[in-house]
Amino acid sequence: MLKIENLKAQVEESGLEILKGINLEINAGEVHAIMGPNGSGKSTLASVLSGKETYEVTGGTVNLNGEDLLDLDPEERAWAGLFLAFQYPVEIPGVSIANFIRTAINAKRENAGLELMNAKDFLLKIREKAAMLEIDPKFMQRAVNEGFSGGEKKRNEILQMAMLEPKFSILDETDSGLDIDALKVVANGVNKLKSAENATLIITHYQRLLDYIVPDFVHILYNGRIVKSGGKELALELEEKGYDWIKEEVPAASH
Amino acid sequence: MTVQHNLKEQLVNDFNNYEAGLNGDAKSELHRIRKNAIDSFAQKGFPTTQLEDWKYTNLNSLAKKSFQSNFTTNKQPTSIDISKFLIPDLKANMLVFENGWYREDLSTIIDEAEGLVIGNLSKAFKYAPQLISDHFTKYADHTNEAMVALNTGLAQDGLFVHIPDKHVLAHPVYVLQIANTEKGATIASPRSLIIGGENSQAKVLQHFVSLNETAESFSNSVIEIYAGTSSRIDHFIVQDEAATATNLTETQTYLSKQSHIHCHNYSLEGGLIRNKTNMVIADEHSEAHMYGAYVLNENQHADNRSLVDHSSANAFSQELYKGVLGGKSKGVFNGRIMVRRDAQKTNAYQTNRNILVSDDAQIFTKPQLEIFADDVRCSHGCTIGQLDEEAIFYLRSRGLSLKQAKTYLLKAFVGEVVLKVGIEPLKDYLIEKIDEKIKGMMV
Numbered sequence: 254m255l256k257i258e259n260l261k262a263q264v265e266e267s268g269l270e271i272l273k274g275i276n277l278e279i280n281a282g283e284v285h286a287i288m289g290p291n292g293s294g295k296s297t298l299a300s301v302l303s304g305k306e307t308y309e310v311t312g313g314t315v316n317l318n319g320e321d322l323l324d325l326d327p328e329e330r331a332w333a334g335l336f337l338a339f340q341y342p343v344e345i346p347g348v349s350i351a352n353f354i355r356t357a358i359n360a361k362r363e364n365a366g367l368e369l370m371n372a373k374d375f376l377l378k379i380r381e382k383a384a385m386l387e388i389d390p391k392f393m394q395r396a397v398n399e400g401f402s403g404g405e406k407k408r409n410e411i412l413q414m415a416m417l418e419p420k421f422s423i424l425d426e427t428d429s430g431l432d433i434d435a436l437k438v439v440a441n442g443v444n445k446l447k448s449a450e451n452a453t454l455i456i457t458h459y460q461r462l463l464d465y466i467v468p469d470f471v472h473i474l475y476n477g478r479i480v481k482s483g484g485k486e487l488a489l490e491l492e493e494k495g496y497d498w499i500k501e502e503v504p505a506a507s508h
Numbered sequence: 509m510t511v512q513h514n515l516k517e518q519l520v521n522d523f524n525n526y527e528a529g530l531n532g533d534a535k536s537e538l539h540r541i542r543k544n545a546i547d548s549f550a551q552k553g554f555p556t557t558q559l560e561d562w563k564y565t566n567l568n569s570l571a572k573k574s575f576q577s578n579f580t581t582n583k584q585p586t587s588i589d590i591s592k593f594l595i596p597d598l599k600a601n602m603l604v605f606e607n608g609w610y611r612e613d614l615s616t617i618i619d620e621a622e623g624l625v626i627g628n629l630s631k632a633f634k635y636a637p638q639l640i641s642d643h644f645t646k647y648a649d650h651t652n653e654a655m656v657a658l659n660t661g662l663a664q665d666g667l668f669v670h671i672p673d674k675h676v677l678a679h680p681v682y683v684l685q686i687a688n689t690e691k692g693a694t695i696a697s698p699r700s701l702i703i704g705g706e707n708s709q710a711k712v713l714q715h716f717v718s719l720n721e722t723a724e725s726f727s728n729s730v731i732e733i734y735a736g737t738s739s740r741i742d743h744f745i746v747q748d749e750a751a752t753a754t755n756l757t758e759t760q761t762y763l764s765k766q767s768h769i770h771c772h773n774y775s776l777e778g779g780l781i782r783n784k785t786n787m788v789i790a791d792e793h794s795e796a797h798m799y800g801a802y803v804l805n806e807n808q809h810a811d812n813r814s815l816v817d818h819s820s821a822n823a824f825s826q827e828l829y830k831g832v833l834g835g836k837s838k839g840v841f842n843g844r845i846m847v848r849r850d851a852q853k854t855n856a857y858q859t860n861r862n863i864l865v866s867d868d869a870q871i872f873t874k875p876q877l878e879i880f881a882d883d884v885r886c887s888h889g890c891t892i893g894q895l896d897e898e899a900i901f902y903l904r905s906r907g908l909s910l911k912q913a914k915t916y917l918l919k920a921f922v923g924e925v926v927l928k929v930g931i932e933p934l935k936d937y938l939i940e941k942i943d944e945k946i947k948g949m950m951v
């Protein structure tokens with residue numbers, strides 16, 4: 254589904270290199286986790302994959318279902334089935350969540366030459382997804398992320414994901430700022446959305462979330478490179494030994 | 509070279525000619541007021557940019573053009589198709605004015621009650637002399653403000669609304685102010701007097717439109733609103749005129765004890781717009797709310813000024829104005845809050861936010877707090893900015909195109925104000941109009 258080869262990227266403005274050659278392959282039906290200490294480049298990878306212009310790609314390729322992702326505008330990537338649940342979702346006062354999601358769905362449909370989703374069908378669908386994610390229907394009338402708690406923001410991201418039905422989703426630190434109950438709800442939602450046709454990349458620096466969403470593969474990103482990959486037991490090992498273990502091991506490995 | 513026209517002299521002459529044709533009426537109290545007002549205008553002339561209040565709105569070229577004043581109403585009114593102006597699904601008491609004159613033939617009043625008057629001023633001068641002498645010209649200052657003076661001198665008709673004590677008006681009053689220039693450039697002096705009795709409630713909407721754009725129209729409007737004890741008046745101004753139109757509107761309100769006034773102002777289309785909203789907090793526990801939005805494009809000019817005069821203690825005022833400016837448009841916001849010495853425990857807030865969507869658009873925004881009491885809470889905030897890049901990216905990542913994302917964010921930005929409109933069909937109408945306009949600005 255997604256194939257990243259030797260991806261390098263820098264901050265557009267300063268030329269600071271952050272991604273130093275990432276290789277990653279994710280197949281349909283799989284859940285991958287990327288772990289790594291703060292500042293290792295996890296969010297940058299998510300941003301580069303979704304087309305944020307703050308970063309400049311200086312090398313490598315990314316292929317999503319046969320399409321060259323790096324050639325596409327952010328909205329075209331969304332139409333191609335990419336979804337990013339933001340670490341820091343933006344507040345948009347004056348717009349309800351429901352209106353926002355419907356606009357997004359219809360933007361995609363419009364591009365595909367499909368009929369727009371009418372209000373009634375939309376309502377049925379969002380009610381169903383909200384029930385699945387244990388979200389109060391009143392929540393959908395609130396302004397997008399305005400004054401939301403961390404947990405509410407993340408729930409909103411997952412609701413959008415459920416409604417937009419992406420092929421490939423990236424969840425950036427979706428667990429941070431959540432208490433254990435909220436974490437379970439979010440994890441539960443992600444598990445329910447999982448299918449043989451889609452794939453998920455979970456970015457986290459705690460192993461906590463991985464107790465609830467069990468990954469098929471775990472990768473450790475450090476200093477702009479994936480320095481270790483393995484099965485779900487790698488997350489446990491990391492939890493046990495801490496990031497210092499990687500920091501000690503890596504210089505030897507990467508020089 | 510042609511000799512430059514002097515509009516001031518022309519209008520004063522027009523007035524004198526009209527006066528010469530009056531018989532006994534020239535001795536009436538009403539005429540005395542008009543005469544004083546015209547004298548005051550003659551002395552002051554059109555405001556110049558030397559005056560702080562007119563710093564950004566230049567009437568110089570206008571003052572050199574000829575505009576027909578219309579002292580008499582058309583004996584044989586022409587038929588006007590008003591359907592294109594109407595707000596869908598709005599059930600209201602509808603009054604149509606053409607260049608400031610009431611068109612009873614086009615108007616429909618649906619609410620009736622003892623003491624309730626929804627009609628026109630020239631009738632009220634005859635049939636409601638007490639209310640007229642208690643309220644007419646008592647709030648808007650025609651001795652110091654030249655444009656108020658001109659309106660007071662020229663206006664022969666206008667809107668008159670009286671809500672009796674304890675009455676809650678069932679339907680809004682919808683006033684369609686039509687500028688008609690089929691006979692050439694015309695100056696109109698729309699005048700309004702709205703009186704809310706004790707414990708009364710009413711909503712009044714004034715919609716300024718142009719019938720044609722072949723010649724320039726110049727609307728110099730004055731609106732007086734009196735809110736009696738514990739009353740609530742919601743007043744809405746929607747300016748949607750031709751690019752050849754000038755619209756100057758002065759709204760003067762008076763808040764009695766525990767009264768609430770909400771003044772909304774939406775500037776959509778029109779060439780030159782200037783609004784001045786004055787809220788006089790005359791007694792305690794009253795609330796003045798002001799909302800406004802201006803969405804400007806091309807060479808449009810909109811100058812919004814307000815003054816909240818807290819002359820009594822324990823009152824509340826707040827103001828939220830937002831602007832989106834494209835093309836070569838120019839916007840001005842000047843919000844003055846005056847808290848007088850005795851106005852302790854005042855709460856006064858003011859916010860003005862602007863987004864510039866073109867490099868050539870300009871905005872001048874200035875808060876002015878003058879606080880003479882010591883126990884008050886006042887705040888203001890002015891911002892001028894562009895759309896937030898992070899927000900644009902967020903929307904694009906959800907599948908909105910760049911243009912859609914920008915349009916959507918601008919709609920949301922203005923939406924914060926429009927959502928406060930308490931007349932559902934008007935809210936929907938404004939949202940649609942603003943959406944349309946913003947789409948057109950995103951080229």
Ligand SMILES: Nc1ncnc2c1ncn2[C@@H]1O[C@H](COP(=O)(O)OP(=O)(O)O)[C@@H](O)[C@H]1O
Binds near residue numbers: 269291
């Ligand atoms: N736009 C930017 N400008 C400057 N530095 C940046 C920018 N984005 C990321 N960085 C830097 O790149 C490194 C990786 O950041 P990030 O991808 O956010 O890490 P993570 O998500 O793994 O915590 C950090 O040192 C961060 O300061």
Ligand SMILES: [Mg+2]
Binds near residue numbers: 295296297340426
């Ligand atoms: Mg991060």
